[in-house]
């Protein structure tokens with residue numbers, strides 16, 4: 001099973017420290033972050049595609065190499081955490097916009113676009129909201145108003161500064177049924193259309209996306225998205241994009257029919273994007289695994305470059321130093337294109353070659 005089990009995070013976070021040192025020890029030496037050759041960004045500019053990364057705001061503030069690489073290699077950035085509800089409204093009515101403002105300002109200063117992530121999700125919700133629903137002090141009518149206000153406030157704040165918004169995130173189960181989230185339980189399925197309408201009202205120019213994992217190829221889950229998008233668009237709901245996260249693992253193989261999947265969303269008149277690409281493996285790392293990982297990165301990138309609908313390809317962090325993977329998947333890691341010391345892996349070179357080859 002490839003899907004992400006966030007509930008294991010606290011128990012497994014402790015193991016991450018020991019795993020990290022193992023990875024460093026076995027990884028082959030590679031060129032440094034400032035090495036030779038054109039940057040990913042320069043090649044992406046030439047190819048007419050956005051190459052993006054999730055950004056960890058603490059690392060951006062504290063780590064010069066991280067900051068320099070973000071500027072050098074990427075022309076799109078996504079907040080890894082700081083635009084999520086728990087971060088922007090930790091207490092009811094008390095907003096903490098600063099880290100998200102900082103990212104938007106950073107992007108502007110460095111000529112990067114921003115992908116907004118994410119407005120409606122079942123995870124990383126503020127405690128005041130989840131406990132209020134659980135203890136009955138927030139009823140469905142009030143919850144709907146809270147959701148509308150949240151979307152409106154956040155989208156308006158960054159109006160004109162966000163290229164693509166992940167409006168609803170991870171709303172389907174693997175079998176294509178709607179996820180049994182607080183939103184579905186309390187508001188029913190109409191919350192999805194409502195979320196898009198509210199976001200569109202707040203920033204009519206931002207491209208509004210559905211976004212999920214395990215939807216790279218054609219399967220029950222991606223087909224559920226296809227049917228949902230088709231229906232919503234027929235009803236005039238402003239849904240303009242389908243975001244494919246792209247959290248792969250080499251031990252599960254490469255998903256089938258990725259090009260076909262992108263093509264069917266393109267045929268609906270929608271944009272597509274790879275939004276959170278990383279390719280993990282069971283540790284320890286070896287050259288064969290790294291070569292497989294590189295080919296997975298390249299195949300996803302090629303799928304994007306081969307689809308007219310796809311103009312944005314984002315990695316979920318570019319260095320293993322800050323990757324979320326070892327804290328969640330015990331014994332797995334090395335998921336990003338650079339190791340903990342910013343050494344370039346074959347995956348980095350694969351992205352470079354893919355971008356150089358262009359569309």
Ligand code: G3I
Nearest residue numbers: 004006009080081117118123124169213245247276316324
């Ligand atoms: O902010 C607190 C900090 O105050 C505290 O000291 C620290 C102690 O552990 O925790 C911090 O919060 C963590 C947060 O990341 C910010 O670093 C949370 O524990 C941790 O659970 C959270 O993990 C994030 C995860 O989403 C949450 O589900 C990962 O960084 C982030 O990479 C990950 O991203 C998701 C996408 O949003 C959606 N798709 C899947 C992807 C991977 O799970």
